[in-house]
Amino acid sequence: MKVRVHVMLKTGVLDPQGEAVRHALGALGFEGVSSVRQGKVIELELAEGTSDETIGEMCEKLLANTVIESYRIEHI
Amino acid sequence: MKVRVHVMLKTGVLDPQGEAVRHALGALGFEGVSSVRQGKVIELELAEGTSDETIGEMCEKLLANTVIESYRIEHI
Numbered sequence: 001m002k003v004r005v006h007v008m009l010k011t012g013v014l015d016p017q018g019e020a021v022r023h024a025l026g027a028l029g030f031e032g033v034s035s036v037r038q039g040k041v042i043e044l045e046l047a048e049g050t051s052d053e054t055i056g057e058m059c060e061k062l063l064a065n066t067v068i069e070s071y072r073i074e075h076i
Numbered sequence: 077m078k079v080r081v082h083v084m085l086k087t088g089v090l091d092p093q094g095e096a097v098r099h100a101l102g103a104l105g106f107e108g109v110s111s112v113r114q115g116k117v118i119e120l121e122l123a124e125g126t127s128d129e130t131i132g133e134m135c136e137k138l139l140a141n142t143v144i145e146s147y148r149i150e151h152i
Contacts, residue, residue, distance in 0.1 A: 008117070008119070018118070021118065021138070021139070024138055025134060025138060028134075028137055028138060030130070030133075030134055031123070032122055032123025032126060033120060033121070033122055033123075034121045034122070034123075035119075035120070035121035036118060036119070036120050036121070037118070037119045038116060038117070038118050038119075039116070039117045039118075039119070040114060040115070040116050041082060041084070041114070041115045041116065042094070042097065042112060042113070042115075043084070043094075043111075043112070043113045043114075043115070044109060044111070044112050045110045045112070046108055046109055046110070047108025047109075047110075050108060054106070057106075058101060058104075058106055062097070062101060063097070
């Protein structure tokens with residue numbers, strides 16, 4: 001089974017990488033870009049029947065820093 | 077309007093970051109993880125009516141390195 005985990009910085013947490021992208025887009029002449037947030041996405045190929053609970057544990061323990069990041073599990 | 081851009085390494089391109097995650101999950105005792113690919117996701121807040129063509133240009137020029145990465149645009 002294939003699973004996609006989205007990890008984004010929580011709202012309110014400063015995102016310097018996103019800010020840099022916003023500035024760079026402006027410098028390249030793209031107008032109207034009011035906000036950019038950058039996160040990561042991890043695609044996992046797991047054994048059939050792996051529970052959402054186990055995947056959540058993977059996120060809590062390794063994939064996301066839950067102090068500043070939130071995660072979302074998507075089955076694909 | 078809000079747009080999400082997914083950037084992933086193309087199939088066949090070595091993904092050392094994903095490999096590192098796979099090893100780490102194994103070391104943490106999670107079994108059955110056969111493959112991990114890591115990519116990035118960029119959420120953009122754009123002016124209403126920004127065309128997909130313009131967004132594609134942003135990807136080609138800045139957000140993705142199209143030699144090794146592919147991108148996907150998702151409207152949210």
